[in-house]
Amino acid sequence: MISVEKGVRLAPHTYYNIGGLADYFIEAKTNEELCDGVRFSKDQSIPFFILGAGSNVLVADGGYRGLIIRLKTAEVTVSGEHVTASAGVPMALLVQRALAAGLVGIEWAVGIPGTVGGSIRGNAGCFGGEVKDVLERVEVYDTSSGDRRWLNAGECDFGYRESIFKKRKELIVFSGEFRLHSGDTDSARTRLKEYAARRSASQAIGSKSAGCIFKNISWRRPDVNSDQLLARFPSFRQFLDLPGIPASYCIDAANLKGTRVGHVQISPKHGNYFVNLGGATAEEVIILIGIAKDHVRRKFGLLLEEEIQYVGF
Ligand SMILES: Cc1cc2nc3c(=O)[nH]c(=O)nc-3n(C[C@H](O)[C@H](O)[C@H](O)COP(=O)(O)OP(=O)(O)OC[C@H]3O[C@@H](n4cnc5c(N)ncnc54)[C@H](O)[C@@H]3O)c2cc1C
Structure with a gap:
């Protein structure tokens, strides 16, 4: 039988180190424990949320009203x-x-x-x-x-x-x-070493973040008119060989690198990493996300879409 904990702080279970209490929390080391968790949430009529490593989530300061199932299966x-x-x-x-x-x-x-x-x-x-x-x-x-x-x-x-x-x-x-x-x-x-070097040269490695906040802007998005965009912003031509326009480029071009709200900062190294400088709240991240979306929209007419997953909002 699984052991269900109550009132567990979620921040330590996320790379962002942000987030309030989950009403209920289990660690599932087997698929059977995972199923037990789902059954528990159904019995209690509460929602559940599967948490992996917590590297792509922003958890609300108010936490999560339901069961967090932290997956620890390891085979x-x-x-x-x-x-x-x-x-x-x-x-x-x-x-x-x-x-x-x-x-x-x-x-x-x-x-x-x-x-x-x-x-x-x-x-x-x-x-x-x-x-x-x-x-x-x-x-x-x-x-x-x-x-x-x-x-x-x-x-x-x-x-x-x-x-x-x-x-x-x-x-x-x-x-x-x-x-x-x-x-x-x-x-x-050798390739592993090259990838590690490329990451540390361009990303805020070791800092508390959720990786890229926004998806890159795919050329194939229905709202992206590439001809019009390239006519207005010839600098986007450099991304024609890529699947899309990097969100980090747009944020940088909008002069937002280094922008701070409270204890969260848009990384001076990589515009798509919003770093928890220590003691940051989800509210501060959300405000910074809003600022980035607003500026990029005004400058390029493009809507940034979140890559991160919101939990408890
Ligand atoms: C420093 C850093 C660098 C990163 N670099 C990259 C990168 O290069 N490329 C990239 O793509 N991403 C990158 N990321 C983002 C992140 O690591 C990936 O998105 C990763 O795949 C998320 O996995 P996770 O286990 O942490 O998911 P979580 O953050 O725990 O969860 C993310 C979502 O997946 C769902 N989920 C988790 N497990 C399951 C499951 N078993 N079944 C169904 N749903 C599930 C959750 O419910 C949630 O909605 C980076 C993040 C950080 C912090």
Whole structure:
């Protein structure tokens, strides 16, 4: 039987170190404990929220009125060129376990601080790689029917930081099966070092943040008229080879780097990182998000969309 804690402070469970109390909280080390948690929330008629590593969330200062299920499932198995990892496994561990088995192709994910579950849900990516490129299938728990089943990657509606799991909140990721390939692990380890160096050169590594606050502005967004934009802002041409215009570029161009609200600052190093300088509140982050959206809208006519997930608002 799971042990349900009451009145647990959520800040230490997030990379932002921000957030008030959850009414109820469990740590699920197995999928059965996860299901017990969902059953508990149904019995109590309260909502639940799945928390992975807490690296892409902003939790309200008032906390969460319901049950937080912190996923700590930790199984990784390798079979041939396939690696299957539970949702609670950190992406960095998945990369290391793959390399230890002589498998390459997922090195780009080493610096993503989230779990397999959170990264499948958000189709996390960097350095040209995305989860959808290496994912074969996903084991899913449907909390509305109680069914467990496998979805092929093609059934998951993956897009830029998008998936079926964002649209259908009743679906929880139990595990992911990744298709990698045998390769030169020495070169792969060299790539890991290069990625780490590139990250620390451009990002506020080690500071308290939720990574990128906003999604980049995809050229394919229905509200983005690329011809008009390029005519008005020729500097956007430099991003034509990318899937979109980096949100950090827009924030920088709006002269917002370094802007502070209370104890939160737009990183002077990377305009899409809003850093908790110590003692920040969710309210301060929200105000800064509003300022960035307002300035970028006025300057470029573009709407910044949040990549982070709000909890308890
Ligand atoms: C310093 C830093 C660098 C980052 N760099 C990158 C980067 O390069 N690329 C990138 O894409 N992201 C990056 N991120 C953001 C973040 O790490 C990713 O979005 C990550 O995939 C989130 O995983 P998580 O386990 O922390 O999810 P959480 O933050 O815990 O949760 C995020 C969302 O996923 C849901 N979720 C979690 N687990 C499950 C599950 N098993 N089933 C269904 N839903 C679930 C939650 O309910 C929530 O809605 C960075 C963040 C930080 C702090």
